[in-house]
Amino acid sequence: MGDLPIPASLHDCPVVESRPVGSYRLVSFVAREVAALARPGQFLMVRAAGYSLDPLLPRPLGVHDIDSDLVKILIEPVGRGTMSLASLRVGDRLSVLGPLGNGFSLTGAGPALIVGGGIGAAPLTLLARALAERGRHTECLLGFKTRGQAVAAELFRNADVEVFTEDGSMGSEGLISEPLPECLRRMEAAEIFACGPDPMLAAVARTARDCGASAQVSVAAHMACGVGACQGCVIKTRDGYRRACSDGPVFPAEEIAW
Numbered sequence: 001m002g003d004l005p006i007p008a009s010l011h012d013c014p015v016v017e018s019r020p021v022g023s024y025r026l027v028s029f030v031a032r033e034v035a036a037l038a039r040p041g042q043f044l045m046v047r048a049a050g051y052s053l054d055p056l057l058p059r060p061l062g063v064h065d066i067d068s069d070l071v072k073i074l075i076e077p078v079g080r081g082t083m084s085l086a087s088l089r090v091g092d093r094l095s096v097l098g099p100l101g102n103g104f105s106l107t108g109a110g111p112a113l114i115v116g117g118g119i120g121a122a123p124l125t126l127l128a129r130a131l132a133e134r135g136r137h138t139e140c141l142l143g144f145k146t147r148g149q150a151v152a153a154e155l156f157r158n159a160d161v162e163v164f165t166e167d168g169s170m171g172s173e174g175l176i177s178e179p180l181p182e183c184l185r186r187m188e189a190a191e192i193f194a195c196g197p198d199p200m201l202a203a204v205a206r207t208a209r210d211c212g213a214s215a216q217v218s219v220a221a222h223m224a225c226g227v228g229a230c231q232g233c234v235i236k237t238r239d240g241y242r243r244a245c246s247d248g249p250v251f252p253a254e255e256i257a258w
């Protein structure tokens with residue numbers, strides 16, 4: 001299965017900011033090398049540094065933003081790993097492996113439609129900026145369950161963002177798959193960049209196919225090593241099984257066997 005895993009660098013990083021953003025937590029840490037190398041859509045394997053081995057394995061988190069030599073991650077606390085990361089405070093240290101994965105391909109031209117669902121929006125801020133810097137007209141559709149998560153849309157600073165919540169507590173009520181076909185018709189020949197839960201990505205892939213649009217999707221498979229060694233994160237594609245961590249996490253939507 002593919003090449004041997006690429007050795008990635010392990011970094012010991014001091015936390016310089018930790019603050020709530022609705023029900024998520026934004027953590028910034030100093031990581032000069034990661035900040036210099038990371039591309040939109042790449043991820044890091046992150047765990048709290050120190051003597052505790054609980055949890056033993058680091059967790060994959062997207063690179064949310066980069067500011068000089070600071071790297072930012074946006075955390076949704078859902079279990080042991082993410083809760084321990086969300087409880088870190090200024091001065092604590094993180095163990096960070098990365099940047100990892102392929103990231104989004106930015107070689108296209110023309111308009112771009114970013115589609116983010118829930119915490120899947122986390123790595124899309126860096127992408128929105130990179131697309132804007134390339135002079136591409138970019139619009140973002142962000143969907144969340146409720147307002148507590150949707151306030152994270154404020155992190156997309158100067159981007160053109162439309163927010164949807166399932167309960168209507170912020171933005172428009174509904175799923176982002178609903179306005180997608182109309183958006184694609186309006187933004188002629190837009191390329192889609194999506195990250196979110198599998199059902200959302202599958203809906204994006206279907207709509208892209210029906211509308212003749214090309215789409216790149218970032219999948220959130222469970223990962224143990226993050227570097228292609230354990231093969232615990234394989235996903236089924238039309239080309240056989242591929243590792244989400246080292247062959248992805250970004251794939252052309254039509255390659256995945258939904």
Ligand SMILES: Cc1cc2nc3c(=O)[nH]c(=O)nc-3n(C[C@H](O)[C@H](O)[C@H](O)COP(=O)(O)OP(=O)(O)OC[C@H]3O[C@@H](n4cnc5c(N)ncnc54)[C@H](O)[C@@H]3O)c2cc1C
Pocket residue numbers: 043055059060061062063073074075076077078079080081082083119122123219220221222223249
């Ligand atoms: C490439 C990539 C980028 C990611 N980026 C971010 C990010 O920027 N911010 C963020 O908060 N999370 C992100 N995630 C998801 C995050 O890695 C998981 O939520 C985390 O590993 C869960 O670990 P835990 O110990 O907190 O929870 P666990 O106790 O391991 O799991 C808690 C619950 O979450 C479910 N779960 C665990 N991992 C995943 C997953 N990958 N996808 C869907 N459900 C899962 C479990 O089935 C369980 O129900 C990303 C995942 C990937 C693969």
